[in-house]
Amino acid sequence: MREGQLQHAYTFWRRFRRNHRAIAGAILVMLFVLMAVFAPRLAPYDPTRSNLTVRLQPPNREHPLGTDALGRDMLSRTIYGARISLMIAMLAVALSVTIGVTLGSLAGYYGKLLDNLIMRFVDLLLIFPTLYLYITLVALLGPNIWILILIMGGLGWTGIARLMRAEVLKLRNQEFVDAAVALGTGEGRIIFRHILPNAMAPVIVAITLGIPSMILGESALSFLGLGVLPPHMSWGSLVNDGLAFFRVAWWLPVFPGLAIFLCVLGFNFLGDGLRDALDPRLKT
Amino acid sequence: MLRGYVARRLLGTIPMLLLVTFLTFSMMHLAPGGLSAVFIGARVRLEEDRVAIMRHYGLDQPFHVRYLRWLGRVIKGDLGYSLRYRRPVLEMIVERIPATLQLTIPSILVSVLVAIPVGVLSAVKQYSLADNLATIGAFLFVSSPPFFLGIVSILIFSVHLQWLPISGMSTLGLRHPTFWAFLIDRLRHMIIPAGIVLGLGYTAGLIRYVRASMLEVLRQEYIRTARAKGLSERVVIYQHALRNSLLPVVTILGMWVPFIIGGSMIAEVISAWPGMGRLAVDAVFARDYPLVMGTLLIVAVLTVLGNLMADVAYALVDPRIRYD
Numbered sequence: 217m218r219e220g221q222l223q224h225a226y227t228f229w230r231r232f233r234r235n236h237r238a239i240a241g242a243i244l245v246m247l248f249v250l251m252a253v254f255a256p257r258l259a260p261y262d263p264t265r266s267n268l269t270v271r272l273q274p275p276n277r278e279h280p281l282g283t284d285a286l287g288r289d290m291l292s293r294t295i296y297g298a299r300i301s302l303m304i305a306m307l308a309v310a311l312s313v314t315i316g317v318t319l320g321s322l323a324g325y326y327g328k329l330l331d332n333l334i335m336r337f338v339d340l341l342l343i344f345p346t347l348y349l350y351i352t353l354v355a356l357l358g359p360n361i362w363i364l365i366l367i368m369g370g371l372g373w374t375g376i377a378r379l380m381r382a383e384v385l386k387l388r389n390q391e392f393v394d395a396a397v398a399l400g401t402g403e404g405r406i407i408f409r410h411i412l413p414n415a416m417a418p419v420i421v422a423i424t425l426g427i428p429s430m431i432l433g434e435s436a437l438s439f440l441g442l443g444v445l446p447p448h449m450s451w452g453s454l455v456n457d458g459l460a461f462f463r464v465a466w467w468l469p470v471f472p473g474l475a476i477f478l479c480v481l482g483f484n485f486l487g488d489g490l491r492d493a494l495d496p497r498l499k500t
Numbered sequence: 501m502l503r504g505y506v507a508r509r510l511l512g513t514i515p516m517l518l519l520v521t522f523l524t525f526s527m528m529h530l531a532p533g534g535l536s537a538v539f540i541g542a543r544v545r546l547e548e549d550r551v552a553i554m555r556h557y558g559l560d561q562p563f564h565v566r567y568l569r570w571l572g573r574v575i576k577g578d579l580g581y582s583l584r585y586r587r588p589v590l591e592m593i594v595e596r597i598p599a600t601l602q603l604t605i606p607s608i609l610v611s612v613l614v615a616i617p618v619g620v621l622s623a624v625k626q627y628s629l630a631d632n633l634a635t636i637g638a639f640l641f642v643s644s645p646p647f648f649l650g651i652v653s654i655l656i657f658s659v660h661l662q663w664l665p666i667s668g669m670s671t672l673g674l675r676h677p678t679f680w681a682f683l684i685d686r687l688r689h690m691i692i693p694a695g696i697v698l699g700l701g702y703t704a705g706l707i708r709y710v711r712a713s714m715l716e717v718l719r720q721e722y723i724r725t726a727r728a729k730g731l732s733e734r735v736v737i738y739q740h741a742l743r744n745s746l747l748p749v750v751t752i753l754g755m756w757v758p759f760i761i762g763g764s765m766i767a768e769v770i771s772a773w774p775g776m777g778r779l780a781v782d783a784v785f786a787r788d789y790p791l792v793m794g795t796l797l798i799v800a801v802l803t804v805l806g807n808l809m810a811d812v813a814y815a816l817v818d819p820r821i822r823y824d
Contacts (some may be wrong), residue, residue: 294629345759352792354784435647442784459729473648477644477645477648485639
């Protein structure tokens with residue numbers, strides 16, 4: 217058993233290592249995570265301290281990414297922006313994966329009425345164009361970081377649920393599950409010990425590819441002014457802040473936008489590489 | 501058979517529409533101040549007036565009664581009045597539909613026209629330089645937030661080079677334009693919101709689907725058979741493989757109906773394009789709850805109807821579909 221796992225890990229690593237894109241993605245992701253964790257040490261200035269003597273300065277030696285309309289250092293603000301952007305994305309993914317894996321496996325394992333109910337609910341959620349649903353809920357519940365996480369996590373699980381359902385459906389009809397049933401194994405044990413561990417590959421991929429889509433979702437809402445609001449800052453809200461001046465100060469929206477782009481790209485490269493290395497069959 | 505399928509599919513949309521209305525109606529109760537905020541707004545300040553109005557409109561009735569009464573009005577096309585503009589909500593939304601479709605439909609059509617040849621070529625010449633460029637390009641555009649692409653292109657093409665208009669749907673004060681002048685002016689306004697903000701992402705996503713789907717088909721036995729029969733590579737690829745690889749693409753396009761209806765919000769906001777997305781965002785900022793809920797309901801209903809059309813079209817295209 218242990219030897220088998222080692223073998224798996226080795227095959228995985230061998231495939232993953234050969235994929236340059238995946239390695240580049242992993243490095244990008246690591247850089248952004250380190251940036252978020254060590255923001256207070258990395259940021260050259262206090263991201264919220266304004267200095268009216270250096271308003272709207274283009275990138276220069278003291279302020280490599282320029283300053284905003286209140287003379288705040290954009291490099292420091294972009295570094296701190298990583299914190300909120302990544303935190304919201306990760307918590308929202310944690311929530312959506314929990315809901316998606318639970319409902320998807322229930323639907324796949326028990327089938328029949330429960331499956332029907334869950335999947336029709338998924339269909340219903342997918343009817344509502346995402347951003348319309350998000351902004352309506354923000355309008356009703358108020359913009360706030362926790363509500364954002366609840367909305368995106370609470371609604372973003374449909375893809376994972378479908379994936380999980382298909383995976384569990386496939387595994388449930390395999391011989392080792394029949395064998396477990398024949399041995400009198402309880403349902404809970406079959407689901408948690410026999411089926412779910414075998415369905416981990418798509419879950420890991422769904423988590424890695426879920427984070428960039430949550431980053432994009434949060435940044436879209438914050439860009440509209442309906443997500444993260446001052447004094448908090450995410451990359452999206454920094455872009456929104458910069459919009460008022462973007463014709464005279466291009467650096468205000470461009471650098472936070474670039475940060476979103478690079479971070480999302482990193483996660484997409486990584487997720488794609490993980491999918492190829494964990495389970496080439498999943499390739500779309 | 502087909503007629504039966506269409507009839508069943510039509511009947512199937514009715515419960516879906518009911519669920520959509522039910523969910524939308526339930527959501528209204530989440531508004532700060534509950535239903536009265538949605539229907540009456542903040543302008544009625546006296547509590548007794550509010551209670552009186554609530555009673556007058558039956559808002560104090562039990563939930564199911566309220567829902568049924570509201571549904572009765574919605575079916576007749578009465579979505580209430582905008583708190584801010586005092587105009588019927590439905591009328592305001594319907595006005596905005598053409599502008600939205602003018603962005604989304606061309607952008608999807610163009611991305612299909614670009615993505616299919618690129619994706620097919622990319623798959624046929626797998627791991628070639630062209631394939632690598634297409635794959636990386638697709639990754640880049642899938643990963644960039646649409647507003648970022650929009651802002652950068654406005655900075656480059658509108659502010660710096662001044663080739664394209666900054667925003668809006670048409671140039672103000674274009675006097676007595678001929679049809680062609682009007683069309684060209686409109687197209688110039690569409691390049692950034694439809695071509696760049698929406699189009700690049702759609703194209704990138706679609707290239708990945710077409711490529712994967714084509715690669716999948718090229719691995720099939722019947723392709724090997726076709727080659728073994730001595731058919732030319734051209735016939736194998738364009739007559740045998742391409743057709744079958746496009747079927748999943750049609751499915752994907754069917755799944756894009758929500759984007760056609762509701763995918764252009766960011767593009768509309770960036771380019772000040774007067775579509776439904778911008779209407780919804782403005783309504784949220786104005787706390788115009790009837791308008792907010794109205795847009796949500798209408799985009800959802802349009803999506804249900806769009807899905808219906810896509811399914812029927814798909815049944816017509818793919819003879820393998822089972823009519824059950």
